[in-house]
Amino acid sequence: MVPVDNQLPAHIRTRGSATDSDRAVAYPPAPLPLDVGVYDNHAHLEFADGDNPMDFTEHLDRSGAVGVLGVVQVGTDVETSTWSAALAAREPRVLAAVAIHPNEAPQLMASGEFDDAMAALDALASQPRVVAVGETGLDYFRTPPERQQDQRDAFVAHIELAKKHGLALQIHDRDAHDDVVATLLEVGAPDKTVFHCFSGDRQLAETLAEHGWYASFSGTVTFGNAHGLREALVVMPRSQILIETDTPFLTPTPHRGKPNSPYMVPYTLRSMAETLDMDVTLLAAQLTDNTFQVYGRFDDAPVTGPDSVLREPHQ
Numbered sequence: 099m100v101p102v103d104n105q106l107p108a109h110i111r112t113r114g115s116a117t118d119s120d121r122a123v124a125y126p127p128a129p130l131p132l133d134v135g136v137y138d139n140h141a142h143l144e145f146a147d148g149d150n151p152m153d154f155t156e157h158l159d160r161s162g163a164v165g166v167l168g169v170v171q172v173g174t175d176v177e178t179s180t181w182s183a184a185l186a187a188r189e190p191r192v193l194a195a196v197a198i199h200p201n202e203a204p205q206l207m208a209s210g211e212f213d214d215a216m217a218a219l220d221a222l223a224s225q226p227r228v229v230a231v232g233e234t235g236l237d238y239f240r241t242p243p244e245r246q247q248d249q250r251d252a253f254v255a256h257i258e259l260a261k262k263h264g265l266a267l268q269i270h271d272r273d274a275h276d277d278v279v280a281t282l283l284e285v286g287a288p289d290k291t292v293f294h295c296f297s298g299d300r301q302l303a304e305t306l307a308e309h310g311w312y313a314s315f316s317g318t319v320t321f322g323n324a325h326g327l328r329e330a331l332v333v334m335p336r337s338q339i340l341i342e343t344d345t346p347f348l349t350p351t352p353h354r355g356k357p358n359s360p361y362m363v364p365y366t367l368r369s370m371a372e373t374l375d376m377d378v379t380l381l382a383a384q385l386t387d388n389t390f391q392v393y394g395r396f397d398d399a400p401v402t403g404p405d406s407v408l409r410e411p412h413q
């Protein structure tokens with residue numbers, strides 16, 4: 099826990115370290131730089147990981163060197179959401195998302211702390227560089243049936259918070275596609291609704307396409323057995339796809355099992371371009387345009403048109 103300065107610690111969560119033999123691993127080598135800048139739509143830079151953890155400045159510098167120009171930093175509870183908003187406020191390469199993760203929300207409801215947590219998120223959501231509510235949603239893989247109604251109530255509260263502030267919604271959906279879609283349709287989805295780490299098949303992709311929702315693809319789309327994900331990618335309208343790392347998790351092929359970082363985006367991007375039989379530079383430009391459509395610009399520069407991304411420096 100090395101403080102970067104007296105206000106914002108470098109890490110407030112640990113995935114592992116040299117003392118944990120499982121995570122005593124080095125960061126993978128950087129990919130070849132991209133010609134056109136892209137953005138990592140979902141990362142948790144507050145995690146220390148691996149045998150030599152990088153802080154957010156190292157993540158962002160290494161990312162910029164390969165053309166990954168910015169990161170949406172995502173909270174999972176009040177503490178990490180506060181950290182995310184604080185980082186975005188000081189760092190032009192970062193925008194923030196705030197939420198109580200669906201695996202945390204039922205416990206807060208049981209302990210009577212959920213309403214206070216949502217009040218804290220409401221205050222954070224007013225900050226100008228907080229651009230999304232997330233990650234929220236449903237996780238039936240980790241939540242037993244008797245807690246799922248609480249989880250659904252928490253999801254609804256997050257949807258309402260996003261709509262109240264006019265923010266994007268970043269959804270965590272694990273083994274719960276039908277109920278996530280049903281909840282969105284019943285409550286009314288925010289204008290910009292993103293399925294983070296999209297894990298559906300062709301059928302869910304068609305549902306997203308129909309409703310104008312976004313699918314954000316992580317390193318899982320590069321995995322050898324992920325045929326269904328690649329089928330889903332192919333049927334998504336190109337204007338509704340995004341790219342992310344979910345750092346420190348889900349490191350793409352060929353570096354599965356190693357710590358992840360936003361600088362790993364080009365591996366996933368090149369794999370997606372191959373699946374789509376699309377030029378890497380054109381796909382990068384499309385993904386950046388989509389990122390700006392959902393979250394706005396990372397700096398204060400005016401958006402001058404879709405081709406503006408082609409003039410972004412990548413270094």
Ligand SMILES: [Zn+2]
Binds near residue numbers: 142344
């Ligand atoms: Zn995440």
